[in-house]
Amino acid sequence: xxxxxxxxxxxxxxxxxxxxxxxxxxxxxxxxxxxxxxxxxxxxxxxxxxxxxxxxxxxxxxxxxxxxxxxxxxxxxxxxxxxxxxxxxxxxxxxxxxxxxxxxxxxxxxxxxxxxxxxxxxxxxxxxxxxxxxxxxxxxxxxxxxxxxxxxxxxxxxxxxxxxxxxxxxxxxxxxxxxxxxxxxxxxxxxxxxxxxxxxxxxxxxxxxxxxxxxxxxxxxxxxxxxxxxxxxxxxxxxxxxxxxxxxxxxxxxxxxxxxxxxxxxxxxxxxxxxxxxxxxxxxxxxxxxxxxxxxxxxxxxxxxxxxxxxxxxxxxxxxxxxxxxxxxxxxxxxxxxxxxxxx
Numbered sequence: 590x591x592x593x594x595x596x597x598x599x600x601x602x603x604x605x606x607x608x609x610x611x612x613x614x615x616x617x618x619x620x621x622x623x624x625x626x627x628x629x630x631x632x633x634x635x636x637x638x639x640x641x642x643x644x645x646x647x648x649x650x651x652x653x654x655x656x657x658x659x660x661x662x663x664x665x666x667x668x669x670x671x672x673x674x675x676x677x678x679x680x681x682x683x684x685x686x687x688x689x690x691x692x693x694x695x696x697x698x699x700x701x702x703x704x705x706x707x708x709x710x711x712x713x714x715x716x717x718x719x720x721x722x723x724x725x726x727x728x729x730x731x732x733x734x735x736x737x738x739x740x741x742x743x744x745x746x747x748x749x750x751x752x753x754x755x756x757x758x759x760x761x762x763x764x765x766x767x768x769x770x771x772x773x774x775x776x777x778x779x780x781x782x783x784x785x786x787x788x789x790x791x792x793x794x795x796x797x798x799x800x801x802x803x804x805x806x807x808x809x810x811x812x813x814x815x816x817x818x819x820x821x822x823x824x825x826x827x828x829x830x831x832x833x834x835x836x837x838x839x840x841x842x843x844x845x846x847x848x849x850x851x852x853x854x855x856x857x858x859x860x861x862x863x864x865x866x867x868x869x870x871x872x873x874x875x876x877x878x879x880x881x882x883x884x885x886x887x888x889x890x891x892x893x894x895x896x897x898x899x900x901x902x903x904x905x906x907x908x909x910x911x912x913x914x915x916x917x918x919x920x921x922x923x924x925x926x927x928x929x930x931x932x933x
Contacts, residue, residue, distance in 0.1 A: 594626065594627045594628040594629050595625075595626075595627040595931065595932070595933065596624070596625070596626050596627070596660050596661060596930075596931070596932050597624075597625040597627070597928060597930065597931045597932075598622060598623070598624055598625075598653070598656055598657050598660055598928075598929050598930040598931075599622065599623045599625070599923070599926035599927060599928050599929060600620070600621070600622055600623075600653065600926070600927045600929055601620065601621055601622075601623060601866060601897050601925060601926050601927070602618055602619075602620050603618060603619045603620075603866065603893055603894070603895050603896065603897070603925075604617070604618055604893075604894045604895055605617055605618060605619060605864075605892050605893060605894055606891070606892055606893065606894040607892070609864070609892055611641060611642065611643050611644065611864070612641070612642060612643015612644045613643050614642045614643040616642065616864075619639065619864050619866070619892075619893060620639070620649050621637055621638060621639025621640075621649075621865065621866060621869070622637070622638045622639065622652055622653050622656050622676065623635060623636070623637055623676075623866075623868055623897065623921070623926060624636040624637070624638070624656055624660055624676045624677065624680045625680070625921075626660075626680045626681075626682065628682075632682075633919070633921075634679075634680045634681065634682030635679065635680060635868045635918065635919070635921060636675065636676030636677060636678065636679035636680030636868070636872065637672075637675070637676050637679065637843075637865055637866060637868040637869035637872065638652045638653075638655075638656050638670070638672040638673045638675065638676035638843075639652075639672060639843060639863070639864070639865050639866065639869060640652045640670070640672045640843070641843060641844060641863045641864060644815060644819075644844055644863070645670070645671070645672060645819070645820075645843070645844060646670065646671070646819060646820040646821070646822075647670035647671075647672060647673070651670065652670055652672050652673055653929070655669060655670050655673045656673050656676060656677075657929070657930045659673060659677060660677070660930070660932075661932070662677065663677075663681065665677050671818070671819045671842075671843065671844055671845055671846040672843045672844075674846045674847055675842040675843055675846060675847045675869070675872070678842075678847035678848070678872075679847070679868075679869075679872035679875075689910055689912065690878045690910070690911040690912065691908040691909065691910050691911065692874060692877045692878050692882065692885060692908065692909050692911060693717075693718045693719070693882065693883075693884040693885070693907060693908050694717070694884055694885050694887065694904065694906070694907060694908060694909055695717070695718075695719040695720065695721050695753065695859075695884040695885060695886050695888070696708070696712040696717045696719070696720045696721070696888070696907075697720070697721045697723075697886075697888040698712070698720050698721065698722050698742070702741075705722070705742065706741060706742065706745055708720075709742045709745045709746050710745050712746070712750065712907075713745060713746045713747055713750055715906065715907050716907040717750060717884075717907040718749070718750060718751060718884050718907065719750065719751040719752075719753060719785070719883075719884035720742075720746065720750060720751070720752055720753070721752075721753040721754075721755060721886065721888070722739070722742070722752065722753070722754055722755070723754075723755050723756075723757075724754050724755065724756050724759070724768070724787075725755075725756035725757055725758075725759025725760060725790070726759070729759075729760055729764040729765075729767060729768050739752070739772070739783065739784075740783075743783050751785040751884070752783060752784045752785065753784065753785055753786060753787075753788070753809075754784050754786070754787040754788065755787070755788040755789070755811075756787060756788065756789060756790040757788070757789060757812075758789045758790070758791060758792050758794070758812055759790065759792070760790050760791060760792065761791070761792060761793075762791060762793070762796045762799060762800055765790040765791055765800055765804075766800060766803050766804060768790070769787065769790070769800075769804040769806040770804060772784060772806055784806060784807075785807060785837075786806070786807040786808060786809040786836055786837045787806055787807070787808060787809065788808075788809040788810075788811045788839055789809070789810065789811045789812050789813065790808070794812070794813045794816075794831055795827075795830075795831070797810075797813075797830075797831045797834045797835070798830045798831065798833065798834040800834075801834035801835075807836035807837065808834055808835050808836055808837075809835060809836065809837040809838065809839050809859070810831060810832070810835045810837070810838050810839065811839040811841070811861070813828060813831050814838060814839070814840060814841075814845050814849075815841065815844045815845055816828075818845040818846055818849075818850065819844045819845045819846065835856065836856065836857075837856055837857050837858070837859060837883075838856055838857075838858045838859070839858075839859045839861050839886065840858050840859065840860055840861065841860075841861045841862065841863045842860070842869075842872070842873060842876070843862075843863040843865055843869060844863055847872075847876070857883050858883060859883045859884070859885070859886055860873050860876060860877050860883075860885050860886070860887075861873075861885070861886035861887070862885075862886065862887040862888070862889045862890060863889065864889040864892060864893070865889070865890075866893065866896055866897045866898070867890070867896045867897060867898040867901065867902045867917065867918055868897060868898070868918055868921065870887050870890045870902055870904070870914075870918075871902060871914050871915055871917070871918030872918075873885065873887055874887070874902075874909055874911055874914045874915075875911060875914075875915060877911075878911035885909075887904065890902065890904060895925070896925075897921055897922060897925050897926060898917060898918060898920055898921060898922060899920040899921070899922045900917055900920060901917070902914050902917050902918065903917060
């Protein structure tokens with residue numbers, strides 16, 4: 590059981606700055622649940638359960654019901670919804686990291702070719718260690734134009750900035766191989782592509798090992814992890830070959846659960862967001878500050894037109910100071926919340 594005190598569950602409903610399409614659904618608002626555990630001294634620890642439509646196995650209503658049912662439990666059962674386990678884990682509280690612990694952030698390059706170049710130039714000037722570029726939104730033949738865009742980006746970014754690509758399972762095996770072969774340096778056929786990894790390029794994830802054998806571009810798992818550890822529609826045994834083919838895991842605590850398992854403990858892990866409010870984003874930053882130093886993919890926070898916090902999280906720089914982020918996350922504006930449960 591948790592430390593005696595008051596436990597509250599709230600719901601929130603926030604507008605997005607612009608509509609976003611995720612998992613085949615068009616979102617204009619973001620809904621979620623906040624868990625507050627207040628100890629006997631009046632100090633509160635917060636957690637967030639915000640299932641993402643089109644991706645989470647649990648619905649918004651199911652997450653709320655489970656959060657209320659389990660909010661008095663310190664260690665939820667492993668079959669509890671991932672977003673609820675994330676909320677309960679974060680609401681354990683704990684001490685603020687000592688010193689000036691900082692974690693690196695990844696910048697998302699948006700817009701057309703010229704806009705991407707402008708954003709890349711700004712990212713390099715500010716000192717970002719990594720940038721992310723979405724691919725696969727068009728036919729693969731049209732996406733091939735990104736190879737020249739990427740070379741322009743590399744010249745702007747310089748050798749010290751890692752480039753990540755994310756295809757969101759857009760391609761067949763043949764299309765992905767065609768694209769990734771074009772990503773290799775043309776005058777140095779034995780060199781690796783000028784990217785650190787590409788996330789989930791294949792519609793059929795079971796072909797990832799074959800793609801890994803055909804190309805030198807490192808592969809990262811994202812949706813596959815959600816299906817294995819979140820939705821549980823794929824067994825760990827069936828995913829074993831994909832685990833072996835991957836060079837990196839992209840871990841979304843809302844969709845997979847708060848703690849990644851150790852199937853591949855030597856691989857780097859990138860913590861990533863799923864349009865959570867500032868409470869959930871701060872929990873991701875805290876987790877990274879406890880040891881995972883790959884630049885965080887928390888750019889979805891910018892999609893929120895409003896937040897549940899009194900002030901926005903300080904995330905507009907190449908690095909985030911963990912203590913500052915947690916301090917801002919502790920200033921929850923209850924006027925933006927609806928109280929649905931309180932105990933005692």
